[in-house]
Amino acid sequence: MKAIVFDTFGGTEVLHETEAEIPQPGTGQVRVRVRAVGVNPVDGKIRSGAMENIFPTTLPAVPGGEIAGIVDAVGEGVDRLKAGDEVLGWSDTGSYAEYALAAATVLAHKPAGLDWTHAAALPVAGDGADRALDLLDVKDGETLLIHGASGALGTVAVQLAVARGARVIGTAGPANQEYVSSLGATALVYGEGLVERVRALAPNGVDAVLDAAGKGALEDSITLRGGTDRIVTT
Ligand SMILES: NC(=O)c1ccc[n+]([C@@H]2O[C@H](COP(=O)([O-])OP(=O)(O)OC[C@H]3O[C@@H](n4cnc5c(N)ncnc54)[C@H](OP(=O)(O)O)[C@@H]3O)[C@@H](O)[C@H]2O)c1
Structure with a gap:
């Protein structure tokens, strides 16, 4: 061969x-x-x-x-x-x-x-997304923030989380906002002011955070969760 x-x-x-x-x-x-x-x-x-x-x-x-x-x-x-x-x-x-x-x-x-x-x-991104959602124990009715929702891992994670019944807020660059919305998430632009933009959408807080971007998102995630509980980063 x-x-x-x-x-x-x-x-x-x-x-x-x-x-x-x-x-x-x-x-x-x-x-x-x-x-x-x-x-x-x-x-x-x-x-x-x-x-x-x-x-x-x-x-x-x-x-x-x-x-x-x-x-x-x-x-x-x-x-x-x-x-x-x-x-x-x-x-x-x-x-x-x-x-x-x-x-x-x-x-x-x-x-x-x-x-x-x-x-x-599908295999690597799908497995990574599925395992991350299991680690976070994402449940029906919860609000999940996904950083990097337009990426390989994020694209799968948004759809699996929506299928679990979660409300998903997904971050991406300006060019990918429509794409992230089409996956079933509420799209937000990453970068400065993200904490305030997330709080405006989820005044009661987010239940869990998946950092599928792998960079630049951890500090905001800890601020939004008030600690390190139910945060998974790649
Ligand atoms: N691909 C896989 O199979 C796989 C599997 C397991 C783990 N991982 C890990 O998951 C992470 C992402 O990999 P990927 O393959 O999904 O990468 P990717 O396809 O390049 O996606 C990167 C994502 O991060 C966003 N992003 C870029 N700069 C950012 C910043 N400064 N702040 C917040 N978000 C930013 C991008 O948004 P825009 O493009 O919209 O700007 C995009 O949504 C890496 O750590 C990787 O090692 C990947």
Whole structure:
């Protein structure tokens, strides 16, 4: 099969195409014929070597984690997936390849109405958003502030929070206000004066804060919550 590999840590110049053996699924794994791959920011951080303490990498390595594709072989002990199933999720062996192995437990069935490229964009941001909302324990009827609502993580988080029944206030840049509204949130511009703008919309306070921007939002979040309780930051 064709695959992209890197033999040393570095920038994009270390990536090259190669011919590799088609991998065989082990116990609990399936093999996926890859149809689309997510190119996630974390792929570049792993390729650079900066993530070695968290995700140790054996070189040469195939980059990437996010896959969408069709199951074409099933390892021992897997009964929830079968050949021909359309799935999205996480690869164990790297996703930038024609075939990838994945643990059956980290794959989900792809909804029929979702195309391959959108499916491959979901796993990391979707998992991050879902876990953050669980950590915050966001409930029906609560008010949630999401910083960075127009970003990859924020886009998914707004929709999942609205689906939980929360009222969402979402921050974004001026160009993305309409977009954030279209996701189901009340949109606000981030930056100076944000605390006052949020208080005007939620005079009784916000119940929880998800900082999906990852920068510049923590201090305002603590001010709005009156402490660090029910704040999650990326
Ligand atoms: N992408 C993923 O799969 C993923 C998964 C888990 C965790 N994360 C983490 O989540 C964070 C965001 O990643 P992302 O991929 O979602 O990034 P992204 O798509 O670039 O989105 C960044 C968001 O932050 C907003 N923003 C930019 N400058 C800001 C500022 N000064 N104050 C407040 N908001 C600001 C942007 O608004 P405008 O664009 O409207 O200006 C946008 O909504 C990072 O820390 C990342 O490591 C990402």
